[in-house]
Amino acid sequence: MADLRTNFLGIKSPNPFWLASAPPTDKKYNVERAYRAGWGGVVWKTLGEDPAVVNVNGPRYGAIHAGDRRLAGLNNIELITDRPLELNLREIAEVKKAWPDRALVVSLMVPCEELNWKSIIARVEETGADGLELNFGCPHGMSERGMGSAVGQVPEYIEMVARWCKQATRMPVIVKLTPNITDIRYPARAARKGGADAVSLINTINSIVAVDLDSFAPVPTIDGKGSHGGYCGPAVKPIALNMVAEIARDPETMGMPISGIGGIETWRDAAEYIALGCGTVQVCTAVMTYGFKIVEEMIDGMKKYMDGHGFATIEDFRGLAVKNLSDWKYLNLNYIAKAKINQDLCIKCGRCHIACEDTSHQAITHMVDGIRHFEVKDEECVGCNLCVNVCPVEDCITMEAMAPGSVDPRTGKVVPAQYANWTTHPNNPSAVAAE
Amino acid sequence: MPDISAGRLAAADYGKNFSDVHPPLTAHEAVVESDRCYFCFDAPCTIACPTSIDIPLFIRKIGTGNVEGAAETIFSANILGGMCARVCPTETLCEEACVRNAAEEKPVRIGLLQRHATDHYLERHSAFGLRAPATGRKVAVVGAGPAGLACAHELALKGHDVTIFEARGKAGGLNEFGIAAYKATDDFAQREVDFVLGIGGITVEAGKALGRDFTLADLKASHDAVFLGLGLQAVNALGVEGEETAGVVDAVRWIEDLRQSPDKSGIEVGARIVVIGGGMTAVDAAIQAKKLGADEVTIAYRRGPAEMGASRYEQELAQVNGVRILHWVAPKRIVSEGNAVAAVDFERTALDVSGRLTGTGRSVRLPADQVMKAIGQTFVSGPVESGETVALDGGRIAVDAELRTSLAGVWAGGDCIRGGEDLTVQAVDHGKRAALSIHAALSA
Numbered sequence: 001m002a003d004l005r006t007n008f009l010g011i012k013s014p015n016p017f018w019l020a021s022a023p024p025t026d027k028k029y030n031v032e033r034a035y036r037a038g039w040g041g042v043v044w045k046t047l048g049e050d051p052a053v054v055n056v057n058g059p060r061y062g063a064i065h066a067g068d069r070r071l072a073g074l075n076n077i078e079l080i081t082d083r084p085l086e087l088n089l090r091e092i093a094e095v096k097k098a099w100p101d102r103a104l105v106v107s108l109m110v111p112c113e114e115l116n117w118k119s120i121i122a123r124v125e126e127t128g129a130d131g132l133e134l135n136f137g138c139p140h141g142m143s144e145r146g147m148g149s150a151v152g153q154v155p156e157y158i159e160m161v162a163r164w165c166k167q168a169t170r171m172p173v174i175v176k177l178t179p180n181i182t183d184i185r186y187p188a189r190a191a192r193k194g195g196a197d198a199v200s201l202i203n204t205i206n207s208i209v210a211v212d213l214d215s216f217a218p219v220p221t222i223d224g225k226g227s228h229g230g231y232c233g234p235a236v237k238p239i240a241l242n243m244v245a246e247i248a249r250d251p252e253t254m255g256m257p258i259s260g261i262g263g264i265e266t267w268r269d270a271a272e273y274i275a276l277g278c279g280t281v282q283v284c285t286a287v288m289t290y291g292f293k294i295v296e297e298m299i300d301g302m303k304k305y306m307d308g309h310g311f312a313t314i315e316d317f318r319g320l321a322v323k324n325l326s327d328w329k330y331l332n333l334n335y336i337a338k339a340k341i342n343q344d345l346c347i348k349c350g351r352c353h354i355a356c357e358d359t360s361h362q363a364i365t366h367m368v369d370g371i372r373h374f375e376v377k378d379e380e381c382v383g384c385n386l387c388v389n390v391c392p393v394e395d396c397i398t399m400e401a402m403a404p405g406s407v408d409p410r411t412g413k414v415v416p417a418q419y420a421n422w423t424t425h426p427n428n429p430s431a432v433a434a435e
Numbered sequence: 436m437p438d439i440s441a442g443r444l445a446a447a448d449y450g451k452n453f454s455d456v457h458p459p460l461t462a463h464e465a466v467v468e469s470d471r472c473y474f475c476f477d478a479p480c481t482i483a484c485p486t487s488i489d490i491p492l493f494i495r496k497i498g499t500g501n502v503e504g505a506a507e508t509i510f511s512a513n514i515l516g517g518m519c520a521r522v523c524p525t526e527t528l529c530e531e532a533c534v535r536n537a538a539e540e541k542p543v544r545i546g547l548l549q550r551h552a553t554d555h556y557l558e559r560h561s562a563f564g565l566r567a568p569a570t571g572r573k574v575a576v577v578g579a580g581p582a583g584l585a586c587a588h589e590l591a592l593k594g595h596d597v598t599i600f601e602a603r604g605k606a607g608g609l610n611e612f613g614i615a616a617y618k619a620t621d622d623f624a625q626r627e628v629d630f631v632l633g634i635g636g637i638t639v640e641a642g643k644a645l646g647r648d649f650t651l652a653d654l655k656a657s658h659d660a661v662f663l664g665l666g667l668q669a670v671n672a673l674g675v676e677g678e679e680t681a682g683v684v685d686a687v688r689w690i691e692d693l694r695q696s697p698d699k700s701g702i703e704v705g706a707r708i709v710v711i712g713g714g715m716t717a718v719d720a721a722i723q724a725k726k727l728g729a730d731e732v733t734i735a736y737r738r739g740p741a742e743m744g745a746s747r748y749e750q751e752l753a754q755v756n757g758v759r760i761l762h763w764v765a766p767k768r769i770v771s772e773g774n775a776v777a778a779v780d781f782e783r784t785a786l787d788v789s790g791r792l793t794g795t796g797r798s799v800r801l802p803a804d805q806v807m808k809a810i811g812q813t814f815v816s817g818p819v820e821s822g823e824t825v826a827l828d829g830g831r832i833a834v835d836a837e838l839r840t841s842l843a844g845v846w847a848g849g850d851c852i853r854g855g856e857d858l859t860v861q862a863v864d865h866g867k868r869a870a871l872s873i874h875a876a877l878s879a
Contacts, residue, residue, distance in 0.1 A: 068471070266499040290474045296492055300508075301501040345463070393463055 002306035003313050004299065006040065008279040009172035009197045009257055011130040013040035013103035015302075016314055017270065017295050020261050020282035021045050021107035021133060021176070024292075026081055028091035032098070037292035038299060041103025043200075043282060046080035046135045047088050049110050049120065053079045053142075059220035062209040062229065071289045073235035075209040077220065077227055079141045080109050085123070093127040103280075105174065109135040109147050112157060118168040131171045134161060134196075136187070137178040137203025139230045149203070152178035155190035162194025174259060177201040177243075179236075184243040188253045198257035199247065200282060202240040204230025233285040237263030241276060248277035249325045265294070267301030274314060275321040329422040336408050336415050337383035337399040339363075339376045345396035348372055352387035352397060360386050379409040437682050437775045437804040438706035443728025449699045452726035456617040456752075457521075457547060465551040469498035471535065471543045479532035480545055485864040486513035490529060494548055506556030509549055510563040513867075514588045515581055517557060517627050518610050519860045520550035521618050524715075526748040528860070557626065562633025567594035569636075572877045575600065575658040577645050580608020581859045582664035582849030584631045585866030586873075591636040593874045598658070599637060602644035606632075608666055610859060612691045615719035616699070617726070646818025655823060655844055660873045663819065663832065663840070663847035664866060667812035667855075673711065677769025678808075682776035686710065686720040686809035693723055705805025708732045709779050711766050712809030714744030715857065720807045721758045732758045733801055737765040737784050738792065744857075764799060765792075769806060778802045814851050828853040838869035846873055 004015040018041035019025050019034055026045040034042060055078055066072040081088060096104045106129045110116040124132065136152030143150040151157045158175060165173050175191035177184065179202040191199050206228050210219040218226030240262025247253045260273030265286040273281045286294055311317045341352065341364075353366040353374050363380035364387060365373060376387075388397045402408060404417035424431050444452070460468060472494040480490040489508050496505035509516035525531075525546040533542030556563070572595045576583045579601035587597040605611065611624040632639065643649065645665065654661045670685045672678060682705070693702050704727040710717050713736035725732045736743055739762050740750060750760060764781035771777055783797040814831045826833045826841035831853045838846045848865025850857055855865075 070470075267501070268499055291476055293492070294474070294495070297495045297499060297501070297504075300504040301496065301499050304501050304504050394466065 002303045002311060004040075004302060004306075006280055006314055008103070008259065009131060009174070011041070011103045011105065011172060012101070013280070014101060015040035015295075015299055016274065016278075016280045017298050018042060018103060018105075018259070018280050018282045019287065020284040021135065022284040022288075023078060024284060024287050027083065027088075028095050031091075031095050031104075034287075034292045034295075035095075035099050035102050038295045039102070039292065041105065041130075041280065043105040043107050043133050044088070044092055044129075046107040046109045046138070047085055047120065047124070048080045048108075048147075049116065050085050052082050052084055055079055055082050056222050058222040062219040063233075064209050064235070071233060071285070073207075073209065073231055073233040074285050074288065075207045075220075075229040075231050076204070077140050077229040080107075080135070080138070085120075089123055089127055092124075092129055096128045096130075103131075104129050105131040105133050107133040107135050107176070109138070109142060112146060112151060112161065114164045117161060117164050121165060121168045125169060125171070129171065131174060131197075132165060132169060133174040133176050133200060134165060135176050135203070136161070137176045137201075139178060139180050139204055139206045140228060149178035149180050152176075152187055152203070153181055155186045158187050159190040159194035162191050162196040166195040166197075172197040174198045174200050176203055176261075178203045179239060179243055180206050184246050185250045185253065188247040188250070188256070192253055192256055198259060198279075199253075200259035200261055201243055201247070202236065202262045204232045205236055205239065207231030232262070233289075234263040234265055237269060241272060244273060244276050244278060245322070245325050248319065248322045265290075267298045267305060270298060271302060271305055271317075272321075274318050276325075277319040277322050279314070279318065331421060332419045333422065333425060334404075334416045334418065334420045336402045338378050338381045338402060339383065339385070339387050339397055340400045341374055341376055341387075341397050342395070343375075345393050346374060347393060347396075348374065349392060350374065351390045351392065355386050355390045360384055381410065436773070437777065439682060439703050439804050441703045442700045443704065444700065446700065448728075453616045453620070453699055455620050456615075457550075459554060460544075460547050460551045465497055465502075465548060468544050468548055469494045472498070473534060475534055479534060480529040480543075483528045483532035484512075485528070485858065485861045486516075486519070486867065487864075488512040488516065488529075488549070490545055490549075493552060494543065494545070497548060497552060502552050502555045503559070505552035507563070509553055510556070513860065513863050514563065514585055514631055515610070515627060515859060515863045516549060517553040517630070518581070518614075518619065518624065519863065520546050520553055521623065522610070522614050523858070523860050524746045524749065527746045557630055560630075562630060562635070564588070564592045564634050566591055566634060566636055569596070570594040570877065572596070572659045573598070573657070574660045574662065574873060574877075575654040576662045576664060577654070578602075578608065578664035578666055578849070578851075579606030579628070579639055579641075580664055580666050580849060580862060581610060582666075582862035582866040582869075583608070583662065584628065585863040586662045586664060586846075586848065586870045587637045587866075588631050588634060589867050589870030590873060591634045593870070595636070595659075595874070595877065597637045599639045600643040600645065600649070600654075601639060601641045602647075604641050606639050606641065608664075608862075612694055613687065613716070613719075614694070614859075615690070615723055616694055617723075644818075646821070650822045651819060651825075651842070651845065652823045655842075659844075659877055661845045662866070662869050662873065663825075663845065663851060664849045664862070665814070665818075665832075665847075665851040667850050668815040669813045670808060671811045671813055673766055673769075673808055673810065675766050675768055677771055677776070680769050680771045680776045681774055682804065683769055683806045683808065686712070686716050686807040687812060689807060690716065690720055690723065693727075699727065702727055704729050705803065706730045707803050708805045708807060709801050709803040710734045710807040710809055711779070712736065712807075712811070713738065713742065714809065714811065715749060716812075717807075717809035718745040718749045718753045718758075720809055722753055722756045724805075724807070725756050725758055729805075734758060734760045735764050735766065735779070735781060735801065736760065736762055739763060761799075761801075765794065767798065770800070776803055776806050779806055812850075812857075831855065837872035838865055839872065844876075 021043040138148030142148035175196040260278035261282040493505040493508040530542040768780040846869040849862035
């Protein structure tokens, strides 16, 4: 049976499933419930300086739903912990003592002065916590006060604060990155230059989830007004995966430990982050939707997946997808695929046809000999995969690679066996001669 | 002459009529259905399940592609989860409790999802669970029905050695002999028995009956604990004139013959059948009689639809299969012609002002070639009332909250105890809980 035990920066946990710094980790009561449910670790909700911040007293969350009201994305305008620092520190010490086998990392956010950071770190040291996570990510509220993403958007600040913190503590330091930037590699590189041991990402994305069309105010609405919030949940996973991938393959940050965050709900989501190099993953929205118990599914599903692939530990497959991350220009232009519709599985809804007919390459029939019938016309199909994505039946439409040597009916040309990419393509004005 | 004969159908129709009543979900259907589960907290479905299967968790596992893990969640609570998925009246258990009923009157199809997961597992594994190190303790289980099998599996898991004594020629109990054939196709009951026994440490001694081949005292002397999962051995009598007439059959026995017959065309069935009773046995007998080619099948029940032991869903299944259900009639006399049954005379019933069932004096005669008695089964207490005895309560074995009988070292569960409900899933729960109590006692 697969062993899920994880050692991330020397912080050990029975599994790689941590809870992200967020409402679920705001106090001892919740954290202990999470540990009892089986979570391997938590990042305690961000501590700040006293006097504690205050939250709005109206709605803090807004959501978008997929069909059947499945929560797809959540937006929040909650700030860092609004409880006194002393209370949080006392509870952190109690929890760490009671749960020595679980990871307990403390998230911090204070004004951008060295003394402020060093003072609070000294307090956290006394709790026995395993590590620090510097919150340079929150995009709402705190950023207006020069903290959170206001720091995370300036690489020089990240490097500076990371350095202060590393000098001030025995604990590993994780820098939590904001996705509200144009190129995630810059803040990640800055974190590494500042001496940070790891990065965690993503924090939430600037967002307005909805506009109330009666009051003409953004949602969530506080007395007729709304403010942008931070967006998270299943819908952000692709954005987060890309940012993790960028850091994992950037020569300047390659190999730096990463804790992956963003839309993780199932073992499969977590495994994808690990395949991109993450040593742990952090979850928030999924537990806010379904409760802590989902970790049972994640643990069992991950073990089954690993057993099925012969992976004894997380390290056996961590980062295996990194080598397959590529720039577009290096993708093989001689790889030719065609969509194929399994007629036994097809329920004849016509979505593949209309997607292709209206918006793509007119490569799928809808009527053959007077009968409703959906079939790919190989002579028109460019292999774009749109039909696969809009089909409501999984595995009904698949992409089949053409064997080298066969003739592509669309171009009339033989499918070459050798790899060739854009850099050498005759249409590329800057093509280099093939060697 | 009454019209009773075998082979009323064309050969091909038997296979069609006795195929799966609820075909399994395809992989696509299972994923779509799993997506409907809300993963409720303290889920009402789990509370409604006598074996407390963690239903939201197993459904979530199906949704994430971990069908094997889903089955493990089921089997860890209910080792007969495969049969329960087929025979449980889910419409009065988990699916009745599903919160989707409140919103759209359409529960998640939990039974079929459970079948999806357990079928997947049984196709790939010959057993479930790893035995704890051997304890050297021996437990006797009497009866290889759902209660006995569940008890034996749990005890084997804990490292005890178990011998099951079964009066019949093979294990399975009601799952093998009593359930309608179209609910457990492809010899599923025996496949499940093999799966349960696959864990090891369980020996089945078939053809050994308590009271005939051994006594309770014998078992106590040779084992560290005893579990009685005896089931019910006799059927209630109608207590009306003509009950012994040829053509009046015991529905339980008739279903048993049907289940044990590999060739359904050999089963004799009347052209016009009256089934007397209102429980699952009545429905199973009536539907199967219809499926064997009977022309007219009537279930006659002395009260109304709400009082029937068969669920509303089962009643509708009978009606969809062409069975007529006649309510508010009580049998008065079997009418014979020559030496065979010709009709049943009923008196119409009603509730009087105090709510008691009374006859109205109005009668109705139903012509019949065959009459099936399905008015309940009774516990035969003789074997546990001689030598070392266990106390009874209401004609069945009395037990405490841990399924302990009045006799030290003897536990009991399933239909033979007070409160037994003629439900596979409840018997499994009894067997499992008794095993945990036995284990605790043996570990003390």
